[in-house]
Amino acid sequence: MSDAAVRPADLSDAAEIARLQRDTWHAAYEDLLGKNALAELDAADLVGTWTETIDYPGSQVYVATEGEFTVGFCVAGRAPEGEVAAADGSLPDDAVATGLIATLLVEPRWGRRGHAGRLLATAAAGLRADGAGRGIAWVAQGDHASLGFYRRAGWNPDGTVRTLDTGDRMVREVRLTGTLDLALA
Incomplete structure (x- = not known):
């Protein structure tokens, strides 16, 4: 395998992230999301969206x-209250110290x-460097590969x-939670 690495994205990565998202959703998620969602994705200004996301x-x-x-990308940040709240709207004690993995995608x-x-x-x-103590991610119940990974x-x-x-x-999504004390084996 060639040298593999992870680095922070910069604005010059927006077009490639948009391509990765579009290609991966078409290859891996058409059955899960349906043709309408993919058509909306194709029509969206993904490069502009990713430029804003990187700069946010x-x-x-x-x-x-x-x-x-x-070959892949990940977006993370502090979890908004709506993402970390229980079904009844109540917030856990650690809500302000919870991070969100908003998306994690690797081209198949x-x-x-x-x-x-x-x-x-x-x-x-x-x-963790931003003060989060645990993380959450939402994954489609039918996305067995991502559920297994997490x-x-x-x-x-x-x-x-x-x-x-x-x-x-x-599409039914389940919320996963876990430690941010992760290390590669």
Whole structure:
């Protein structure tokens, strides 16, 4: 394997992150999300969205590379109250010290090479440096690969679910939570 690394994204990465998102969603999530969601994704100004995300205060965006190729990305930051709240709206005692992995994506052809683990460990270190003590992530219940990945990292469902309407179907997501004290094996 070529040299693999994770680094903070900069504005010059926005177009490649947009390409990775578009290609990965088409390859891995069409059955889960449906054609309407993918059509909206294709019509969106993803480069502009990713430029704003990379530049947004408090947002931590990382890219995984292998050799000269960008192969994945992760977005993390402080979890908004709505993301960390229980189903009844109540907040846990550690709400202000909870980080959110908003997205973590590795292009399928680069899978099973440790990129997702490096992205999660790097994002966890960044969240810890910002004062977070634990992390959460929302994963589609039908995304068995991502659920398995987070479980191997020690993150587990906390019993909270939500349903998103993609325009074609309803997608049920489970909230996972776990430690930010992650280290690569």
